[in-house]
Amino acid sequence: MLKKMGLGAVIYLYISFVNLSFSKAKAYPPGDIHPDKNQSAVCRLVVNMxxxxNYKKVAINDSLSVLVFDRYLKSLDENHSYLLAVDVAAFDQYKTLLDDDLQSGNLAHVFGMFNVFKMRNEERLKYALTQLDANYDFTKNDIYVPDRRKLPFIKTEADMNxxxxxxxxxDLLELQLSSPDIAKNRETLKKKYQNLLDQSAKTSSQDVFQLFMNAFTASVDPHAAYFNPFNASQFNVGITxxxxxxxxxxxxxxxxxTIKSLTPGGPAYKTKLINPEDRIIAIAQGKDGDFQDVTGWRLDNAIALIRGPKGTIVKLKVLAKGKSASDEPLTVEVVRDKIILEDQSAKQEIRTYKAMGKNVKIGIISIPAFYFxxxxxTAGDRNYKSTTRDVKLLLDTLKQHNVDGIMIDLRGNGGGSLNEAVSLTGLFIKSGPVVQVRDVDQHIQVNQDFDPSIYYNGPLAVLVDRTSASASEIFSGAIQDYGRGLILGSQTYGKGSVQTTVDLNKVALKLAGQNKTNADTGKQDQFGQLNVTIGKFYRINGSSTQHKGVVPDIQLPSFIAPSKYGEDNEPSAMPWDTISKTDYIPVGLLNKVVPVLNSQYQKRSQTIAAYQAYSNEVKAYQDNQGPKTISLNAQAFKHTRDVNAKKALDRDNKLRVAIGLPALKKGEVKAKTDDLDFMKTEGAQILTDYIFLDKALFGINGPSYYPEGKTAN
Known part of the structure; x- marks a missing residue:
């Protein structure tokens, strides 16, 4: 890695690192947060690396400075609830200076901005505490705007008050609907606001530096990232x-x-009540512990409450995705556990469908990640775990059950090992190219499957969604390019880049002429780590997976709106492009069957009640942006909440009844069930259609993509 930096860059970094010892710290007012002794050097180190x-090249200039400024300001006060317009106007002088600050390691401006925000944040919380004893009239038709992101910053202190x-x-009204005890509610809010003040007092220079580095790396590349020492350890542990x-x-x-993802088989997943994008608003310890409101808390402090010894209980108050702040939260009890690797592995199931009067068995293999x-x-353990090894065992099981077709479910699979994506593809094709990788020097390497054997040669489908990324896109793209199987679902994420992790401590030691590790020197991690993008993926047809991802052969409705999630929503994302295709021979004739299969799916979606009910669920979720204003009239507030809850319950029950499940009563909790997993159900149905359509086109035994291959039957 260092060899690629060039001698000039290495010398500059070394001088910057050494000069740190002689730099004089800027004087900061008492109570202000200021950079620690290492951060100026780390800033220069990160910028130069x-x-x-980084694969994507950018100039450190005024244009980038504006982008960094905007991201940093957003990270301070995204909801425009603390800073005054005059504060933001004063910050404007730094808009075109941050590029110079980054290169010189000058952190005075960004720390100054943060200290102003910290002051305003604490002012607001102290003011809120003074208002708790006011006599509020909940019969008046006042309104509150919870989401101020698109509103201008407030001009005067009177308007802010x-x-x-x-x-x-x-906040009081929300509590009032659950409990009429106003004194208790005021005390609850007092604790909440005081907790937020306490969190502000605990803010460290590492927190501020992390925010600024995040703003810089994200402005360059959405997948480049700096991790301070604490976050570096979190990142590395977080892999498991x-x-x-x-x-x-x-x-x-x-x-x-906010919950961003769940570990398959983990404690939260097993509750069947918690989903990605749910928001945790309060946490309690044990069955009888008091809830602590964590809205506005530092993330690491909230995580500290959630963590605990295996077997102990933590209770969470959760606002489900799509719910507004005025809706009733769900209380979920979770038994903590150590995440077991087996629960994160590929899993299989068999579903039976009816077609032309016959039972059709579809094997479904769900793969949460490309792990290795x-x-x-490297230790020589013959039982080492990998995605490909696990899937081979699952395929053996499904073959023994004489399944008629297999669907690989890659929804929620954010990627992982490139080698595993290649070797997994090799289970379904003869030897041949799988993916192309172009590095920072524009050299192109073709990653191939060299094993001529085919582990499974029968009808195949791959189910993807907007959260399928990276290695998932390599696998599904190769299957599509070869015509080996159907790609079903929604457009994938579009992450066509590869990253590597750099230990900045090792880099700093090398630059200082010390070829030792932290363990050798007895020093702790002082500089953190950096993720840099070192390559770009291309399909064997020459098209990049970057930005566009993989477009399914048949698209199914998804709760995740492509316009709001995905690589093409990242302003700093690399563009889509193409290179020359590789030499490969498509083996399927899917161009003949896809239009027919899509027509059959569209007919079902227009005539069967379950499809209409599911589409209504998807539309309601995507249309629900939450209220722009909330009435602070208690009667109107409760009416709105009750109406929204009834509409949601009615939609859920229409879907449940349409697929043969009992309707829920008011207040009854809806648990997860595979019966409500429309994409999986319909994906397997399309594969069933494909099997019978194949028999009509190719003969009674179905398609044989390779003459010497064996089908699953």
């Missing part, structure tokens, strides 16, 4: 998610602790 090594009066009244207690990846989104236990492999 991004310049020298008015907005916060409304926020306090709204073993310490999160409930098996969930969390992020802070607009003051809410490198440590066990």
């Amino acid at each position: 991004i310049l020298a090594n 008015l907005m916060w009066n409304q926020r306090v009244k709204y 998610r073993a310490l999160e207690g409930i098996g969930a990846t969390l992020a802070l989104s607009n003051e809410y602790v 236990d490198h440590v066990a492999y």
